[in-house]
Amino acid sequence: MDNMIITLDFKSDTPIYVQLRNEIVIGIGSGELADGEKLPTVRQMAEDLGINAMTVNKAYAILKNEGFISIDRRHGATVAPIGNGQPEFKEKLENELRLVISEASVKGIGREEFMQMCAGIFSSVSFKSTSITE
Amino acid sequence: MDNMIITLDFKSDTPIYVQLRNEIVIGIGSGELADGEKLPTVRQMAEDLGINAMTVNKAYAILKNEGFISIDRRHGATVAPIGNGQPEFKEKLENELRLVISEASVKGIGREEFMQMCAGIFSSVSFKSTSITE
Amino acid sequence: MDNMIITLDFKSDTPIYVQLRNEIVIGIGSGELADGEKLPTVRQMAEDLGINAMTVNKAYAILKNEGFISIDRRHGATVAPIGNGQPEFKEKLENELRLVISEASVKGIGREEFMQMCAGIFSSVSFKSTSITE
């Protein structure tokens, strides 16, 4: 965790707490943050990023709600184990993909190139569900 | 275009103009809206959907800015031809994909399943960059 | 809605936003707040109750997340239609009931008396699921 880098764009339209949430999800997905690993405390993270503690709080609360992390009254926030593809999540994912694929197609990125990009991302890092830890 | 269906969810968190922008992008990507085809006027679209003209205006402006449509004072809004994968777009796309793939992985959807979902979407519709006109 | 009374206990241990959430749930369940009815704006509610707008905001956000209300960007918060007994909710409900029934039993309130109390509450107001509106 120590070497995890979180980048925020304060000029972006996407709220800071969403950006933070996304960065942490990527961190978990890419294996930088392992199961059970401890996240920085709310205040620590806030100080490191130069933002308000409530903003971090909100990001953590969402991640908890989505099942990505669990917040333990004693040990703070820790990364939760991987879930199993719930149907409702798959539906949401498919909608996201349909949009992304549309954008790519219109911009001239065809099926093969798209697939290669995905493959590249999968290869670049050790994604959790590929290397079964539990 | 006449038979194109645009669905808006007024209860959704995503702003109406973003939803509209997304639906049009999907429409273009899936071939429902062909190159050079004319989009309804701002007022017409607003009336059809029961939303404010300003909202449609905003969606069109974004689409134009992103290069998906071109707006001509004489002919109104028309669908722009397919672009060629600009590097800046690819970078944006890769960031989007990295997040989506992370979410999927952590939720237990591995590489193979993910690839199959993509393939399924590509097969379901005839995307522009694969079959130019339809 | 105009005559709906919300009582908060500032000395209570239960957070204000939870109290507010509970009062609104009761309001909906008892039929005081009908389907589609509009709730006061965040600021209005905050002013009426003498609390901060963010506190009301949090209560509304939870109610939205639980499916009790829906927040429309145009018309503010409105009461959502009744759901259908999802299994996960039933499980939560059963746990709650098991505790409440235990407390009652130990305090000398037996099965019959307990059932009568429930019946009394059901009779006192027109609960939504008994009088099918939709």
Place this chain on the structure above:
Amino acid sequence: MDNMIITLDFKSDTPIYVQLRNEIVIGIGSGELADGEKLPTVRQMAEDLGINAMTVNKAYAILKNEGFISIDRRHGATVAPIGNGQPEFKEKLENELRLVISEASVKGIGREEFMQMCAGIFSSVSFKSTSITE
């Protein structure tokens, strides 16, 4: 008591001492813990559950305050005899029930289904006030 099982969820939102208090109340209500039976010492309980003694202490103090157990400096904590439905308790119970019933109604669980759930819970265990000793 020896075979009584207490389950705590450290990831839950409800404080540990409340969870512990609830589990003991259910234990008493269901007859697993009989009148006059001795509860483990604070330290013993704390060690068994792997929690802090202060936390157990707090739970016991609340149970005593609510009249569920009595604490004797010589004999430790023992289960108190069944109370008789005090009016103040009934009022508290009725408030709890009103909320639970509201939630159920709005979620589509009507009067009959609710009553059946209650009956099911009453049948599943021998509650104290119905069969005094077990």
Place this chain on the structure above:
DNA sequence: GTGGTCTAGACCACT
């Protein structure tokens, strides 16, 4: 020392 709650007040995005 941890997260959770609450406040007052400011600014922004959306319609």
Place this chain on the structure above:
DNA sequence: GTGGTCTAGACCACA
């Protein structure tokens, strides 16, 4: 004019 975001700073509950 609506809800949403963000801040700084205070206080509390939990373990």
